[in-house]
Amino acid sequence: MVKANVLGQLFGLTSVVVGQQVYLAANGSTPRPQCTKCTEGEPQYTFTPFEYSMTSTVRYATSRPSPTTTTTYAAPLESLTSLIGSVSYTTWGKWDPTANATATDAANPYGNAAWTELWRIANPPNFTQEATSSVFSTTVKPTPVPTEELVLPPRDYFGPTDCYNFPPGFEFxxxxxxxxxxGATAEEGKAPSLMDILIQDDRPKDYVTNENYYYYKQDIERVAAMGVKYFSFSIPWTRILPFALPGTPINQQAIQHYDDVINYIIEKGMAPEVTLLHFDTPLQFYGTIHNVTAVLSNSEIGSTNGGYQNETFPDAYLNYAKIVMAHYADRVPVWYTFNEPLLYSANGKAIDHVIKSHARVSHFYREELKGTGKIALKFNDNFGVPRDPKSEADVYAADHFNSFQLGPFCNPIFLGQDYPESYKMTIPDYVPLSQQDLEYINGTADFLGIDPYTATVIAPPEPGSIDSIKECASNSSAELRPYCVNQTTTDIFGWNIGYRSQSYVYITPTYLRLYLNYLHNTFRTPIVLTEFGFPVFGEADKQNLSDQLFDSPRSVYYLSFMSEVLKAIWEDGVQVIGAFAWSFADNWEFGDYNQHFGIQTVNRTTQERNYKKSFFDLVDFMKARGVD
Known part of the structure; x- marks a missing residue:
């Protein structure tokens, strides 16, 4: 049975590859099928009076109007408090490691003294007053975006030539x-999370970032002014529950803050979408907090240990999710339980906890809270394409790579099926799923969220050898574990698969279309591009702001990706229902601030924002193709 499934997966992937014509042997130049008749022969040359007649067309981005009706997706908080049990609310202060005064409530296990102790034990690297000094200390009053800032930039010479529109309701x-x-890392009661201690080397940890905690109204104002309808953000567990666990006090300031964020997004004519856990696991789930850095490196599967495997994690996560949903579910149409969980899953137990915790939250939302919005997860997978699509071993390797990254989550959630063989043959401590488990988990997501930044070229450890993949999977000390394949960025002819930024991202639009076909035909569910973006090479090194703003490579990335999305929808029958650009502004990229993924610049001294060309180009592309 297993062998038949593997062969079926291989056949399915091979069919997609053939259908996409990855390699077309051709002689001569590129054909031009759009040209039914070409102008040729001898032109006629003439002289005419010269005048400066080429003028610029000035166009403006269109801001979103304020809503005229109110849509709700659940009952208000007053009707839902019974679902979260008996809870208490309190407030805390700001941690200053150089302060002389100490808290006087040492007898309170959840008081200011205990909260301060969390930060002292965490001992975040390079945490000084200078590193955490804020331009703001209270919510900044927003100012309207001036009209002259909304003028569209000059077009690139080459651009999309399609005639497709997006389907009704497509979320952009x-x-x-x-x-x-x-920012505001240790302010207004926020406790330490994994993100606050993640960087332990000599690189500066960015504790200020974009000051969005105080500057959120201006950020929302600027996005709304560009005409974007959907605003996706995450709520940190350690702001809502500084002590993380069930029964501990809720941070009243945090509850009010995100209430204001959600209300302002709606007031500006947009819709809020919320992620419950975006890598920032509370440090309480790492056992001995003093040894947290050693624990972080102990990950058999993902790049980082997210603490998901802790025995107390599932119940605590459900409690946190219930609190957040009870407070905001009436106004939030879409919820994401986890962001890219594979990257922060340490072992088989972590995977088990993620999918079952997600299922528990989904059942709570639908059956107890009676929510009518949508719920999903955001997955990572830089799509693996076979180095040689005509090679059975390379196709097997690509399927092994992709199924390992997505199958442990997507098989149970979307298909009600067991983990893929690629995962079970590699991870000895995986937790078996019973038929009862599969029935409970199946159907607990409304769509598949995917962050398809780029593609990766895949081949077996030994050229042409399927057995070399299996041998690696069975060897716990094999160098290429856990995926047990060779990952490169060049095709069989030695060419890079796309234009490269300074990071891992290559512009790979045609492989995005192939990827969407893979997802649609494998997991048979609607798809949302929950993140996708591109850091222009050397953007941070450009001295002139105007040079940073004219980011044509990023425009190429976004417009080519969205062109391939349209082809996938209309030519391949793939159901893609949304796309979210990462990110609305340059931000801290888990180690430095030099990789600029934003469609706005951020001056981190003055906190001034400026729109980049790619923001205008992407919005114009979407609006021209019927997106609200």
Missing amino acids: GVASSASQIE
Whole structure:
């Protein structure tokens, strides 16, 4: 049975590859099928009076109007308090490691003294008053975006030539995450999370980021002024529940803050979408907090240990999710339980906890809270394409790579099926799923969220050898574990698969279309591009702001990707229902601030924002193709 499934997956992937014509042997130049008749022969040359007649067309982005009706997706908080049990609310202050005064409530296990102790034990690297000094200390009053800032930039000479429109209801938005934009790291009661201690080397940890915690109204104002409808952000667990666990006090200031954020997004004519956990796991789930850095490196599967495998994690996460949903579900149409969980899953137990925790939250939302919005997860997978699509071993390797990254989550959630063989043959401590588990988990997501930044060229450890993949999977000390394939960025002829930025991202639009076909035909569910973006090479090194703003490579990335999305929808029958640009502004990229993924610049001294050309180009592309 297993063998038949593997062969079926291989056949399915091979069919997609053939259908996409990855390699077309051709002689001569590129054909031009759009040209039914070409002008040729001898032109006629003439002289005419010269005048400066070429003028610029000035166009403006169109701001979103304020809503005229109110849509709700659940009952208000007053009707839902019974679902979260007996809770208490309190407030805390700001941690200053150089302060002389100490808290006087040492007898309170959840008081200011205990909260301060969390930060002292965490001992975040390079945490000084200078590193955390804020331009703001209270919510900044927003100012309208002046009309002259909304003038569209000059077009690039070459651009999309399609004649497709997006289907009705297609969601176009921008995305962000709390730890990458908020700042106010140890202020208003927020406790330490993984993100606050993640960087332990000599690189500076960015504790200020974009000051969005105080500057959120201006950020929302600017996105709305560009006409974008959907605003995706994350709520940090350690702001809502500084002590993380069930029964501990809720941070009243945090509840009010995100209430204001959601209300202002709606007031500006946009829709809020919320991620519950975007890598920022509370440090309480790492056992001995003093040894947290050693624990972080102990990950068999993902790049980082997210603490998901802790025995107390599932119940605590459900409690946190219930509190947040009970407070905001009436106004939030879409919820994401986890962001890219594979990257922060340490072992088989972590995977098990993620999918079952997601299912529990989904059942709570639908059956107890009676929510009518949508719920999903955001997955990572830089799509693996076979180095040689005519090679059975390379196709097997690509399927092994992709199924390992997505199958442990997507098989149970979307298909009600067991983990893929690629995962079970590699991870010895995976937690078996019973038929009862599969029935409970199946159907607990409304669509598949995917962050398809780029593609990766895949081949077996030994050229042409399927057995070399299996041998690696069975060897716990094999160098290429856990994926057990060779990952490169060049095709069989030695060419890079696309234009490269300074990071891992290559512009790979045709492979995005192939990827969407893979997802649609494998998991048979609607798809949302929950993040996708591109850091222009050397953008941070450009001295002139105007040079940073004219980011044509990023425009190429976005417009080519969205052109391929349209082809996937209309030519391949793939159901793609939304796309979210990462990110609405340059942010902290988990280690430095030099990789600029934003469609706005951020001056981190003055906190001034400026729109980049790619923001205008992407919005114009979407609006021209019927997106609200």
